[in-house]
Amino acid sequence: xxxxxxxxxxxxxxxxxxxxxxxxxxxxxxxxxxxxxxxxxxxxxxxxxxxxxxxxxxxxxxxxxxxxxxxxxxxxxxxxxxxxxxxxxxxxxxxxxxxxxxxxxxxxxxxxxxxxxxxxxxxxxxxxxxxxxxxxxxxxxxxxxxxxxx
Numbered sequence: 001x002x003x004x005x006x007x008x009x010x011x012x013x014x015x016x017x018x019x020x021x022x023x024x025x026x027x028x029x030x031x032x033x034x035x036x037x038x039x040x041x042x043x044x045x046x047x048x049x050x051x052x053x054x055x056x057x058x059x060x061x062x063x064x065x066x067x068x069x070x071x072x073x074x075x076x077x078x079x080x081x082x083x084x085x086x087x088x089x090x091x092x093x094x095x096x097x098x099x100x101x102x103x104x105x106x107x108x109x110x111x112x113x114x115x116x117x118x119x120x121x122x123x124x125x126x127x128x129x130x131x132x133x134x135x136x137x138x139x140x141x142x143x144x145x146x147x148x149x150x
Contacts, residue, residue, distance in 0.1 A: 009094070029054050040120065041119045053133070056101075057072035065086065065102040066086075069081065079113060080111050087105050088143060126145050
């Protein structure tokens with residue numbers, strides 16, 4: 001695929017490589033007042049289970065990115081988020097799906113973290129300690145590092 005697409009596990013066969021629909025996904029980068037950010041592990045039963053990523057999920061019919069992010073973070077980790085700051089987008093070509101990730105920064109939320117899907121969570125700083133990190137998350141860590149360097 002063209003420039004700007006992160007191809008993951010390029011040696012693995014793609015499902016319907018010519019007619020793949022892009023899956024739209026809202027992703028939350030929760031940043032604490034001390035500058036730490038939240039990573040969660042992908043739960044058992046999902047593709048790349050055990051890999052670490054920023055929480056979020058697919059947009060449902062009729063939802064925009066902010067609506068999907070609010071719903072997903074409530075369902076997945078039990079928090080109600082405040083203002084959503086749209087930040088960056090990334091197109092990632094995984095063997096199982098072509099995914100457009102809409103990354104949003106979130107600095108305020110209410111509620112106590114509760115991992116509703118049995119996943120783990122970790123408040124991290126750069127460089128992150130948890131491994132392995134999902135490929136679509138790696139560019140975000142690089143973007144955060146670039147911001148810190150300014």
